[in-house]
Amino acid sequence: DAKTTQPTSMDCAEGRAANLPCNHSTISGNEYVYWYRQIHSQGPQYIIHGLKNNETNEMASLIITEDRKSSTLILPHATLRDTAVYYCIVGVDSNYQLIWGAGTKLIIKP
Amino acid sequence: DAEITQSPRHKITETGRQVTLACHQTWNHNNMFWYRQDLGHGLRLIHYSYGVHDTNKGEVSDGYSVSRSNTEDLPLTLESAASSQTSVYFCASSESQDLAYEQYFGPGTRLTVT
Numbered sequence A: 001d002a003k004t005t006q007p008t009s010m011d012c013a014e015g016r017a018a019n020l021p022c023n024h025s026t027i028s029g030n031e032y033v034y035w036y037r038q039i040h041s042q043g044p045q046y047i048i049h050g051l052k053n054n055e056t057n058e059m060a061s062l063i064i065t066e067d068r069k070s071s072t073l074i075l076p077h078a079t080l081r082d083t084a085v086y087y088c089i090v091g092v093d094s095n096y097q098l099i100w101g102a103g104t105k106l107i108i109k110p
Numbered sequence B: 001d002a003e004i005t006q007s008p009r010h011k012i013t014e015t016g017r018q019v020t021l022a023c024h025q026t027w028n029h030n031n032m033f034w035y036r037q038d039l040g041h042g043l044r045l046i047h048y049s050y051g052v053h054d055t056n057k058g059e060v061s062d063g064y065s066v067s068r069s070n071t072e073d074l075p076l077t078l079e080s081a082a083s084s085q086t087s088v089y090f091c092a093s094s095e096s097q098d099l100a101y102e103q104y105f106g107p108g109t110r111l112t113v114t
Helices: none
Strands: A009-013 A018-023 A033-038 A045-050 A061-064 A070-075 A084-090 A104-109 B004-007 B010-013 B019-025 B031-037 B043-051 B054-057 B064-066 B076-078 B087-094 B103-105 B109-113
Touching (some): A018 A104, A045 A061, A070 A084, B010 B019, B019 B031, B019 B087
Parallel strands (some): B010 B109
Antiparallel strands (some): A033 A045, B019 B076, B031 B043, B043 B054, B087 B109
16 A cells, blocks of 8 residues: 555646645655656656655755655646646555555646 | 657457557666556556566556567566456556666556456
8 A cells, every 4th residue: 555645636826836745654764755747648757756855856846854754746836737646655565666646636727 | 769659559358358568668778567557546566577588576467467578578468358457557667676766657558348
C-alpha cells in the first residue's frame, strides 16, 4: 500500500502558485519523496524528488518539513497545461519499485 | 529525439485470446517496466527488466509474461486474456536501477477484454 496521503482533488487559479500537500508520516530515514504527474490520457512524467533538503528545478519546488513527515510540491505560476493528476510517492515494494497511490487531481482554472 | 512508443494504442480482444502489447524505446536504457492503471488508481507494476534476458515479476504479474531479447524492446503478453485485465497499460524505461533516476513513460495502450 502507498505510504502517502494526498487530497483527492484541488483547484488553483491560472498564474497563481499551486501548492500540493503530501503526508508521509511513516517515512523512513533513507526514503526519498518522488513526484510525478499524469496529464489526461498520457503516461506519467517525472517532476522532482528529494530526501531532506528543499529542491527546485525548472518545473517545480519541493519543500520537505524538518521531521520529513510531510512535503509540498509548488508549481510557482500554474498554467492550464498543469492540469493533471499529481502523484507523491514514498517507499518501495518488495521488488524495490515505487508504490503509486491515487494522487491529487489538480485543476487549473482560467 | 529519443522516445518510448507503445503499440497498439487501443486494442479490443475476446476472453481467452493471447494478446501481445509492444514497447520500444530509443533511449538505450537497460531498465524497462510494464504497469497497468485502472480507473481512478495509480500504477501497479506487472513486470520489469534490468537488461537483455533479464525479467522480474512485479506486484501483479499473474497472467502476464515478458521477454527481453534486445535493449530496445519489452513486449508484454497476456497468455489468456480475462475481463479483469481490461486496463490501460504503460511501458517505461529508466537509465538506472536507482529510483532517483526518472522513468520515461510511453503513451499507453488501452486494452478492453470482452
